[in-house]
Amino acid sequence: MSGIENGPLAPRWAKVAGMFALAILLGACSGDQPAAPEASTQPGDGGGEPAAAPADEAQPPADDALAALSADELRAAARQAYAESRLYAPPGDNALEYYLALRERAPGDAAASSALTDLLPMTVIATEQSRDREDYDEARRLQGLIERASPEHPALPRLASTIEQAEQATARRIEQQQLTAEQAAERQRQLEAERQRQQQEAQAEAARLAAEQAEQEAAERLAAERRAAEQEEAERLAAERRAAERRAAEEQAERERAAAAAASPPELRAISTPAPRYPSDALRAGQAGEVLVEFTVNPDGSVANARVVRADPPRVFDREAVAAVRRWRFEPVGEAVTTRRVIGFNPGG
Secondary structure (H helix, E strand, C coil): HHHHHCCCCHHHHHHHHHHHHHHHHHHHHHHCCCCCCCEEECCCCCCCEEECHHHHCCCCCCHHHHCCHHHHHHHHHHHHHHHCCCCCCCCCCCHHHHHHHHHHHHCCCCCHHHHHHHHHHHHHHHHHHHHHHHCCCHHHHHHHHHHHHHCCCHHHHHHHHHHHHHHHHHHHHHHHHHHHHHHHHHHHHHHHHHHHHHHHHHHHHHHHHHHHHHHHHHHHHHHHHHHHHHHHHHHHHHHHHHCCCCHHHHHHHHHHHHHHHHHCCCCCEEECCCCCCCCCCHHHCCCCCEEEEEECCCCCCCEEEEEEEEECCCCCCHHHHHHHHCCCEEECCCCCCEEEEEEEEEECC
16 A cells, blocks of 8 residues: 555655745745746737636546446555656546545545545645746646645635736736737647646656655564564573573582482481472463472481471472471481482472
């Protein structure tokens, strides 16, 4: 879909429209009006009246062709015209007229309404330019398109008034200067060339803005892909670091188990070693673990000074492991012996 339908180019259109309006205002304030273009009189009428065709005759017979298109065909034609910078010209084959036909065919089409809103400022400027170069047929054609798009547009009364005033002034000048038919024909050719030049420049500017927008979107897409790759690499490194830490912890636990086994005096003989109670939360979660407990066996075989040396996971099985060890009983020994034991917790064991 074109940028004008989606809306991100609307601020750029406003900037372009402001530049055109500022240029027109500066020209009007400076008093350096363009040289009065020449227009012809009707040959043989003797009155010197300007040859101005009615606005209806200036319109190309495009309505029947547009009426034959479906809403989808009108939408596709409008997008194609915009992509090729045919914003409001040539008559009958431009984005503005296609979107008008689409809105009349489907009044609820939000994309058509949005596109027309974006196109109207440029069309107003083009109307004023046509008026200023005394191309009144084109000015009235564009004025009619504006009125179709927005009957209450605030620029319509001013455009209608200034076009009429400019045409009357041109007629008076033509009457005073009595231009020949040859001069009028040459002037018409100049008008057509100037109109095409201005339209090409305006529409080329629109195409340039669209290209800049596409480049910006491509750059943003590349930046997002780069950030995603960096995030993926960071996650991979973090996973490797966690795996290394886990392996180190397992190796440390194995060393501690071996040390505990070596430190256990062979003469200790257990009389009673009741199993620890399994914590209900850990049992429901199916969580396993182990606790290394250090304790002292008194000469009478009772247990004292039980404490947790290491727990995996921490603070889950600690309390129950210590409580169980305190209930253990051993055969009497000659003197107190401090030892360590690993208490395992396995929900399926």
